Amino acid sequence: MIARLAGTLLESAADHAIVDVNGVGYLVHLSARTLDAIGAPGGSVTLLTELxxxxxGWTLFGFGSPGERESFRALTSVQGVGGRVALAILSVLDPSELAAAVSHGDKAMVARANGVGPKLAMRIVNELAGKLGSPTLASVAGAPAPRGGAAADALSALANLGFKPAEASAAVVKAAEELGDGATLDALVRLALKKAAK
Incomplete structure (x- = not known):
């Protein structure tokens, strides 16, 4: 399982990018939102991924935040929603907007994405009701992922302790912001647990 890539952005296109990691080029499919955020070729890039x-064949999807990846996983759990359709939805709705659309039963918002008709939008709204967390939590979870691998490990640790994805993402993002770039895994997990308990 490839969970994260950190390397140099070689090129980007309408729906994907190629990231060089120690001489190996990974083709990663991304939402339009993430493609806009990763910058120009030649720069360093860190992406959370889902294989x-x-x-x-094997397809690698990339995300700019834990919240975006969790939303992708939730979307692809719905029958009829593949990886490309999920990215199309995340191109027009960030995690907080998607959570808000689902919590309000707003199928028209979801149907704005390419390849999503009214029936599929209704199925998404119905099946994901109560599974995406609150729009407020999702908006924090939609913040860019901290660059260090410790943040991804801390997110995994909280998920293993039974926290919902949106709660875990929100807590880890807040802890990482407070502790800064050099935070250790132990410190991140301890502070994230305090944040999640509030």
Missing amino acids: QVRED
């Missing part, structure tokens, strides 16, 4: 393995 989908199908009979016809």
Whole structure:
């Protein structure tokens, strides 16, 4: 499982980018929102990733925040929503907007994405009701992922302790902001647990 990539952005296109990690170029499919945020080729980039393995091949999807990845996972759990459709939705709705649309039953918001008709939008809204957390938590979780691997490990630790994805993401993002770039995994987990308990 490839969970994270950190390297140099070689090129980007309408729906994907190629990231060089120690001489290996990874083609990663991204939402339009994340493509806009990663900058120009030649710069360093860190992406959270999700690898989908199908009979016809492996596809790597990339995300700029833990909240975006959790929203992607939730979307692809809905029948009829593949990785490309999920990215199309995340191109027009950030995690907090998606959570708000689902919590208000607003299928029209979801149907703004390419490839999403009214029936599929209704299924998404119905099946994800109560699964995305509150729009407020999702907006914090939609903040850019801290660059260090410790943040991803802290997120995993909180998830293993039973916290919902949106709660875990929000707590880790807040802890990482407070502690700064050099935070250790132990410090991040301790502070994130305090934040999540409030």
